Amino acid sequence: xxxxxxxxxxxxxxxxxxxxxxxxxxxxxxxxxxxxxxxxxxxxxxxxxxxxxxxxxxxxxxxxxxxxxxxxxxxxxxxxxxxxxxxxxxxxxxxxxxxxxxxxxxxxxxxxxxxxxxxxxxxxxxxxxxxxxxxxxxxxxxxxxxxxxxxxxxxxxxxxxxxxxxxxxxxxxxxxxxxxxxxxxxxxxxxxxxxxxxxxxxxxxxxxxxxxxxxxxxxxxxxxxxxxxxxxxxxxxxxxxxxxxxxxxxxxxxxxxxxxxxxxxxxxxxxxx
Numbered sequence: 481x482x483x484x485x486x487x488x489x490x491x492x493x494x495x496x497x498x499x500x501x502x503x504x505x506x507x508x509x510x511x512x513x514x515x516x517x518x519x520x521x522x523x524x525x526x527x528x529x530x531x532x533x534x535x536x537x538x539x540x541x542x543x544x545x546x547x548x549x550x551x552x553x554x555x556x557x558x559x560x561x562x563x564x565x566x567x568x569x570x571x572x573x574x575x576x577x578x579x580x581x582x583x584x585x586x587x588x589x590x591x592x593x594x595x596x597x598x599x600x601x602x603x604x605x606x607x608x609x610x611x612x613x614x615x616x617x618x619x620x621x622x623x624x625x626x627x628x629x630x631x632x633x634x635x636x637x638x639x640x641x642x643x644x645x646x647x648x649x650x651x652x653x654x655x656x657x658x659x660x661x662x663x664x665x666x667x668x669x670x671x672x673x674x675x676x677x678x679x680x681x682x683x684x685x686x687x688x689x690x691x692x693x694x695x696x697x698x699x700x701x702x703x704x705x706x707x708x709x710x711x712x713x714x715x716x717x718x719x720x721x722x723x724x725x726x727x728x729x730x731x732x733x734x735x736x737x738x739x740x741x742x743x744x745x746x747x748x749x750x751x752x753x
Contacts, residue, residue, distance in 0.1 A: 484684020488568050496569060529631050530652050531621055531679055531700070532567035533679040536560050536588075536638025537579040537613045542745055548581060549744060551591070559744055560588070561595045562641030566639050568596060570648050573634065575625060592628045611715040614724075618704050631700035635721055639696055639744040647737060648695060654733045655697035660725040663737040664690035693737040706730065 489584040540549030560578075567573050580588040582605035589603055604620050606613035614635075622629040632655045634648060635735040647663055654661035667689035698721060706724050707715070718724060723730045742749060 481571065483651060485562070485666075500649075509637065516665075517522065518718060527630055528656060529627075530572055531627070531631060531633050532570070532573045532576045532577070532648075533617055533621075533633050533635040534560070534564055534567065534578040534638045535606070535610070535613060535635060535694075536563075537581050537615075539581060540639070542747075551584070551587070552750065554641060554744070554750060559641050560638050561591070562640045563636065563638050563643065564592065564596070564601070566645065567634070567636065567641050567648065568599070568601075570645050572649055572652055575602065576606065576627065577602040577617065577621065579604055579617055581606060586713070595681055609716065610720065611718055612712070613709055614721055615712075615715065618700070618707055621700060622704060628701045629699075629701045631642070632697060633700050633703065634695045634697045636695045640741055641744065642738070642740050642742060643695065644738065644741070647735065647741065650735045651695045651697040654735050655699060658729060658731055658733040659699045660697070660722060661733040661735045662696050662722045663693040663735045663741070664692055665693065665737045665739055690734065691737075692720070692722070693741050693743075695735075698725075702730070 536548075536550040538548065538550075539609055543549040543552070545552060550563075551558050553559075554562060564576070564578065567576055578588070578592070578601055580603060585603060585605050592599060592601060592603075602620075602625060604616070604624075607616050617635075618633075621631065621633065632652055634651050634655070638642060651663060667686050670686055671684055671689055672680050673682045674682065690721075703721060703724065706728050709728070710724070715724070718727065725732050744750065
């Protein structure tokens with residue numbers, strides 16, 4: 481063992497001396513640094529397991545349709561199919577879990593089998609609301625998907641079909657570094673606060689305001705630990721996974737989103753023009 485350590489130390493010194501005697505230009509040094517960073521990053525990727533989690537358990541009452549909006553057609557395929565495809569085709573996503581309304585679980589399974597034949601997606605029923613669904617999904621990844629301290633969860637709205645692969649990759653990287661992250665875009669409109677719904681109470685500085693999007697991504701272990709501290713009542717007052725970190729004083733990193741990454745909410749959002 482000591483000989484191995486000594487040899488290893490000699491190898492590092494030889495490598496450092498060899499580099500010292502190389503006459504690299506500043507540009508060559510930058511290229512070498514970039515290659516070394518990419519190599520290190522690729523080695524780190526093998527340590528983590530990235531699970532995409534598609535939240536499609538709602539009914540979309542604001543859309544005003546009998547069929548839940550995630551199943552409505554968009555550009556020739558259901559909205560959910562577009563969202564799932566973005567994750568299924570992302571090289572960094574190892575597994576995919578999709579939450580659906582309990583009464584549409586069989587319908588969704590058949591639909592996904594049609595568009596993704598031979599897929600190995602995990603499907604489960606969501607809860608009564610988003611917070612209940614989040615708790616159910618976190619329990620599911622630990623009980624049925626083998627989640628552990630190496631697991632990253634990339635959660636995404638099933639009705640945000642325009643998410644890019646770059647956003648997914650940026651989320652994975654930020655969640656590894658920080659434990660939690662939220663995709664955002666800076667606010668461009670003035671945001672008003674009204675405490676009574678009649679008069680303006682305050683006007684926050686727009687430079688500090690952001691619109692939250694998804695993906696939102698987390699260390700699975702950190703998210704479960706925080707959820708286990710909270711009662712169902714406490715959790716019901718929160719709107720998403722990042723709020724769980726914020727109310728517990730945990731940092732959440734911002735990841736750049738896109739104004740094209742819209743959430744399909746009302747009929748006009750289905751208009752391709």
